[in-house]
Amino acid sequence: MRLKDLSSQMWGAPRKFDPNVGERRVSWLELFFDLVYVIAISRITHHLSLHLNVHGLMEFFIMFMMIFWGWVNGSLYHDLHGNEGLRTRLMTLWQMIIIAGFSITLDNTEDASYRNLTITLMIMQLYITYLWWSVGLYDQSHRKYNLPYTILFLISFSAMFLSLFVSQDWLRFLIPIVLICNYTPPFIAKxxxxxxxLELSLSSSMFERFGLFTIIIFGELVLGVVNGMSEARPLDGIGLVNFIFALSIVFALWWIFFTLTSRAEPKSGFNAATFIELLFIPALISLGVIAACFNNLLAVAGPNPTVNKIFIFAIATLLISIGLLLLVMYYPEQFEETRIKVRKSMWWAGGFFVLFALITPTMNVTLFLGVLLTFILILIFVLNSMYYTLLQRQKSDKNEDDG
Known part of the structure; x- marks a missing residue:
């Protein structure tokens, strides 16, 4: 009996679902789990840099949506049901193997690549389905919550399987079915x-995971700059200026994103949690597109109007997404007025970049990066002015109260 109890404890059944579970730190296992996604994101970003056109953007969008879906489900499972047992660690390992296999298939020939990618994604689909379904084996009360996941994920799996035997014309119908089925279950579970x-909110640890995943994507921007400079010839003074401008843009975008989100907390409730998850998608996709654009811009000395427009639209998408994220986050009460102004400023800035993309003239790389950096620095100055004006006003009010 003791041996049986010891084995059960070592195996570690999934933690029972509890929407009111206390806060916790992100574990080292979760950080290790995220590392394999660094590779997957890097691979699809590199693929986009080689096919920076409408078709390439659509491929990047679809692959990113599947990778992000796998990451979110694996991360949420660990957040809700993970423990220190052997089962949790093995479950994490299996998903890491699947995602690493997905990364390998991107190097195949075009026909083999689609077949192998689809089979790999089907394996991940079954794995994620089992992940949620298996919780009901240990906790019968959880079965009604994982039922929509099981049914819709299996429908998605069937659509993937069918895509292996039909012409490419059918993909325009099957791929949306896959994505809709994969992203719909949380709304039914709600x-x-x-x-x-019961009310389920996004935990602080899961919100931190989103931030860490974003840092992974920002790393791709740095890698895009480095890869582009590695291919640039000749490496002269102009190239050095381009390098400095490019990294400065990366840092400025990082500053805006994390200054506005790192001190905020997600609003409580399922709706806020879901919208945060969904709003991170356009923000992260835009960062991946920017990384691919850096690779193209810096590697080619001459003007590239198409890449310039894609680059600017990606920045606009990022800024608008940040503004939307502020809708589902809260700050201390004294910052509420400023939060509203900042949110509107992000939307106005995003609209400005959309307009700039539509009317931008042909420019060389150095001038283009310099103009973009100038606009972003102006935005940072405006945001800083709002913040420090608020602090100064609060300080004056406090002095008046003390007086």
Missing amino acids: LILQRDR
């Missing part, structure tokens, strides 16, 4: 939670 008078 209705079941409401019926049971």
Whole structure:
């Protein structure tokens, strides 16, 4: 009996679902799990840099959506049901193997690549389906919550399987079915939670994971700059200026994103949690596109109007996404007025970049990067002015109260 209890404890059944579970630190296992996604994101970003056109952007979008879906489900499972047992660690290992295999298939020939990619994604689909379904084996009360996941994920798997035997014309119908089925279950689960008078919010540890995943993507921007400079010939003074401008843009975008989000907390409730998850998608995709654009811009000395427009639209998408994220985050009460102004400023800035993309003249790389950096620095100055004006006003109010 003791041996059986010891084995059960070492194996570690999934932690029972509890929407009111206490806060926790992100574990080293989760950080290790994220590392394999560095490779996957890097591979699809490099693929985009070689095919920076409408078709390449669509491929990048689809692959990113599947990778992000796998990461979110694996991360949420660990956040809700993970423990220190052997089962949790093995489950993490299996998903890491699948994602690493996905990265390998990107190097195949075009026909083999699609077949192998699809088979790899089907394996991940079954794995994620089992991940949620298996919780019900240990906790019967959880079965009604994982039922929509099991059904819709299996429908998605069937659509993937069917895509192996039909012409490419059918993909325009099957791929949306896959994505819709994969991203719909949480909304159905919400209705079941409401019926049971339960409310699920995004934990601080999961919100931190989103931040760490974003840093992974920012690393791709730095890699895009480095790869572009490695291919640039000749490496002269102009190249050095381009290098400095490019890294400065990366740092400025990082400053804006994390200054506005790192001190905020996600609003409570399922709706806020879901919208945060969904709003990170356009923000992260835009960062991946910017990384691919850096590779192209810096490697080629002459003007590239198409890449310039894609680059600017990506920045606009990022800024608008940050503004939308501020809708589902809260700050201390004294910052509420400034938060509203900042949110509107991000939307105005995003609109400005959209307009700039539509009317931008042909420019060489140095001038283009310099102009972009100037616009972004102006935005940072405006945001800083709002913040320090608020601090000064609060300080004056405090002095008046003390007086």
